[in-house]
Amino acid sequence: MPRWIARSRSAARAALLLLPLAACAGHAPPPAPLLAPTIGADVPAIRAAVTAFILGETQGDETVDTLLAPGADFVAGGVGVAQRPRLAGVPAPGTGAVDDLRIQVAGEYAWVVAGYGWMGRDPAGAERGVATFILERHPAGWRIHHVHSSSVARWVR
Numbered sequence: 001m002p003r004w005i006a007r008s009r010s011a012a013r014a015a016l017l018l019l020p021l022a023a024c025a026g027h028a029p030p031p032a033p034l035l036a037p038t039i040g041a042d043v044p045a046i047r048a049a050v051t052a053f054i055l056g057e058t059q060g061d062e063t064v065d066t067l068l069a070p071g072a073d074f075v076a077g078g079v080g081v082a083q084r085p086r087l088a089g090v091p092a093p094g095t096g097a098v099d100d101l102r103i104q105v106a107g108e109y110a111w112v113v114a115g116y117g118w119m120g121r122d123p124a125g126a127e128r129g130v131a132t133f134i135l136e137r138h139p140a141g142w143r144i145h146h147v148h149s150s151s152v153a154r155w156v157r
Contacts, residue, residue, distance in 0.1 A: 042142070043103050046110050049142045050133050051098050054116045057087050058096025069136060069143035076149050087116070089127035089151030094120040099128075110135045110142065128152050 049067050056064030062084075074081045076088040085091065099115035112133040119126040131149035135142045 040105060042105050042110065042137070046103050046105070046112060046135060046142050047101055049135065049144065050101060050112050050114055053133075053144060053147075054087070054098050054114060054131070055096045057085065058090050058094055058116070058118045060084060060093030067144055069138065069145045072143075072145055072147070074147045074149075077151060086147065086149075087118075087129060087131060088149040089116075089129035090118045091127075092120060094118050108137045110137075 053064050053067045074086040097117040102113045104111050114131050117128050129149050129151045134146040135144050
């Protein structure tokens with residue numbers, strides 16, 4: 001197993017989820033778009049977990065850690081992070097907003113692409129970001145295993 005997979009249990013799970021997709025390449029008709037909205041009973045709970053995490057994280061609220069699976073990991077702007085703030089473009093506690101959520105569910109796992117915003121005391125310093133979340137269904141509900149975020153403000157101004 002490559003070292004990059006062995007470093008993180010959640011990364012290994014994510015890689016295993018994608019293996020069947022790679023194996024099917026060229027042998028079947030193209031699948032539906034990967035980020036097409038999913039309709040199902042799990043979507044409201046997944047949406048609530050990701051939204052609560054983003055809003056709490058942008059405010060510096062430590063209670064959002066209850067939404068994380070043990071060993072959850074974060075990559076912000078291409079760098080692994082372990083301390084707050086854990087979302088790219090969120091330099092300190094402020095006000096957050098969730099712009100867009102695209103949710104996909106496959107059995108016990110879900111992945112979400114979320115657009116978010118952050119604003120501190122100075123509105124001129126507002127930031128925008130995009131994050132990909134990998135979640136797993138637990139007995140207590142959907143828990144976040146991995147978050148990869150990037151600040152997009154410097155590209156859209």
